[in-house]
Amino acid sequence: MAHADRQMTLPSAEDAPESLLIRRGEYPTNVVVGEGLLSRVTRFTGVEERPFVVADEITGPLFGEFLEGKRALFTLPRGEEGKSMENLSKIYAALAAAGVDRSGTLLALGGGVVGDTAGFAAATWMRGVRLIHCPTTLLAQVDSAIGGKTGVNLQEGKNLVGAFHPAEWVFSDVECLRSQSDDDFRQGAAEAVKYGAGEEWAFFGWLEENARAVLRRSLPVLRTLVAECSRMKLDVVAEDEHEHTGARARLNLGHTVGHALEAASGYRWRHGDGVGAGMMVVGRLALRLGELREEEFERLGRLLDGFKIPRRPDMPWDEIAPFLARDKKFSGGAPRLVVPRSGGRCRLRSDIPLAALREAYEEELSGAR
Ligand SMILES: NC(=O)c1ccc[n+]([C@@H]2O[C@H](COP(=O)([O-])OP(=O)(O)OC[C@H]3O[C@@H](n4cnc5c(N)ncnc54)[C@H](O)[C@@H]3O)[C@@H](O)[C@H]2O)c1
Ligand SMILES: [Zn+2]
Incomplete structure (x- = not known):
């Protein structure tokens, strides 16, 4: 490794x-x-x-x-x-x-x-x-x-x-x-959650324990947070310097739906916020696929709430769908999706039909109403 x-x-x-x-x-x-x-x-x-x-x-x-x-x-x-x-x-x-x-x-x-x-x-x-x-x-x-x-x-x-x-x-x-600003800071916090849910659940647990201190911007806690995320990013990049092997794609957890929300909303949705909602959608998908446990999915929602990251999409599927297709992350007719996994690292998959993503998206969307 x-x-x-x-x-x-x-x-x-x-x-x-x-x-x-x-x-x-x-x-x-x-x-x-x-x-x-x-x-x-x-x-x-x-x-x-x-x-x-x-x-x-x-x-x-x-x-x-x-x-x-x-x-x-x-x-x-x-x-x-x-x-x-x-x-x-x-x-x-x-x-x-x-x-x-x-x-x-x-x-x-x-x-x-x-x-x-x-x-x-x-x-x-x-x-x-x-x-x-x-x-x-x-x-x-x-x-x-x-x-x-x-x-x-x-x-x-x-x-x-x-x-x-x-x-x-x-x-x-x-x-x-x-x-x-709090808004700007939150965009980075969403990426930190991504490392937890996508790379190391132990770090996810650390974030849960330290979420308040992170929000307070305690300097010792921020030092640990930034050092840990830097370590994980260095590791992933070392596996795939020029984005050829697919390892680097893991860093796109939550980004397929996130990018679509950003673009479809004319950038009313900010990057980290979109990634938060995108992680919930693929988290829901992973739950349906049996890749994630209910308890982990709920923890993801709670941590995003703790960071005040708006975790539910607010736009109908039909509005974001054209932007999904424009995303580079499509192979054949199926989206290339980064799917979180129980207790482990997320995985890049190209075998999940778009309809399954839509169902997970709409389930998350309906929860907002
Ligand atoms: N190269 C990569 O791998 C990579 C990865 C992710 C994102 N990006 C790019 O990063 C950009 C977003 O970065 P960002 O979120 O840092 O945005 P940003 O650079 O626009 O900074 C956000 C705002 O915060 C202000 N600011 C910066 N530091 C501040 C501080 N310490 N205190 C107060 N204000 C401060 C900036 O002036 C700006 O107005 C996008 O263009 C995105 O495409 C690149
Ligand atoms: Zn990002």
Whole structure:
């Protein structure tokens, strides 16, 4: 079984130990989880050359000053619009103006939008320069900063242009998460639930025990949460670096229905919320297939409730169905579905008829009324 090569706890000045997860291999990645990390990036990486920083309108002013020795700071507009070809061109122009060459380093300071855009700039500038991620949202810390996927959106669709370009270092400073809005924070919590229900039920149990402290944003609890999710993401990615073997598809638990809800609602449904509802639908399906026990299905619902993740779909099947078919996760006429399993890891299946998904969806939907 693939696993993070090494996991250790380091002493630090503030008596708040950091977790360091190291994965060697084709693309070595070091993930550091802790507090007060932003001012110590150079000490960890040993890279003397000052990084070119990309942030957004929110994260630049909030956290930019904590980063020591920047070469330049480029500010993206906040939100999904930031992830555009137009802004990418502006980053290239700023890189040229700052004289960043092959030996340069890009540092992404922000959520998934900044990480994906700056990551793609790093993948392509001079055919690829070093990348450091400093993710500042829970979603970016537990998910998007690890695994090497970078890219931008086109008018024609999201994430249509991109490249694999893993960061050499990921610094997940959990103190940053304190300033996130509850709505934004919840989107990351849904991904954490996904690791529990899809990868390790022991972690699911830990989440149940610590849900309140997570919501309170207790820093020691967030450190454990982010370190555990990072470990699981590193492991899954190690099994399937370039998304060829199907292992990485496990991370899409709840995403087929989730993406359809997002798109069909014109993005009224947010990503993590959609994943929550999507997990309930495939959870219900797994229950019918005898893959999940009633008790586990109920625990899933309770944990989502605890995180205030709206776990029931609110749109008729006919409205979301066209968006399911547009999703890449279809093979032949049947959806490729990630189905949770009792006490174990979820599994990717292509043998479940769409009608069965519809029934499970409608059962969840009717519960909302
Ligand atoms: N590359 C991957 O593997 C991968 C995986 C999942 C999602 N994504 C992408 O990630 C993006 C979503 O990421 P996100 O949820 O982090 O959104 P985001 O980057 O848009 O951040 C959400 C909002 O929070 C603000 N913000 C960021 N950090 C903050 C902080 N510490 N305090 C207060 N406000 C803060 C941002 O300015 C923004 O307005 C999507 O574009 C999605 O496609 C990528
Ligand atoms: Zn997701």
